[in-house]
Amino acid sequence: MALRACGFIVFRRLASCVPPDNIEYLLLQTSYGQHHWTPPKGHVDPGEDDLTTALRETKEEAGLGKEQLKVVDGFLQELRYEVRGKPKEVLYWLAELRDTGTAVTLSHEHQDYRWARLEEACTLAQYKDLQDTLRAASTHLQNKKQ
């Protein structure tokens, strides 16, 4: 069976810039392994439902709880890749940070974080599937406004 993880693409809107440059995405850098960057996410615990995992991991890894997030309707992306020879599925929902000034608090699993505009976020993300997911989130947010 595939490993399963769930998380949130968290974004914030800056009042000082015009769309789409007003949107920044949150990426966290692992403190282990290759120090790769991803949105907050993590493994589903036995018996836990996917959205609960996404909320729990976002709280544990970034210190952002559900009261600080506004989940965006109609966005859910599934990534599939291999980790150490085993298939892994990752589900990402999309959520806006309600108060752009809210501080991010990292756990021991991460050593750094960045609020990045789309192109910088894609450079940090480095995996094509994650880059495509970030671009899909950006497109979804632009289409929603029309």
Ligand SMILES: Nc1nc2c(ncn2[C@@H]2O[C@H](COP(=O)(O)OP(=O)(O)OP(=O)(O)OP(=O)(O)OC[C@H]3O[C@@H](n4cnc5c(=O)[nH]c(N)nc54)[C@H](O)[C@@H]3O)[C@@H](O)[C@H]2O)c(=O)[nH]1
């Ligand atoms: N010391 C140590 N400890 C580790 C290591 N590894 C794990 N731990 C422990 O596990 C706990 C984490 O538990 P959770 O937080 O619950 O789970 P996740 O958030 O799911 O975390 P993971 O890091 O397991 O999973 P991924 O991010 O998926 O990275 C796995 C591999 O996939 C590549 N990869 C990543 N993202 C993408 C993508 O979007 N697209 C594609 N194509 N590939 C991608 C990436 O290059 C990487 O090589 C930590 O506390 C550690 O104790 C490790 O190497 N050394």
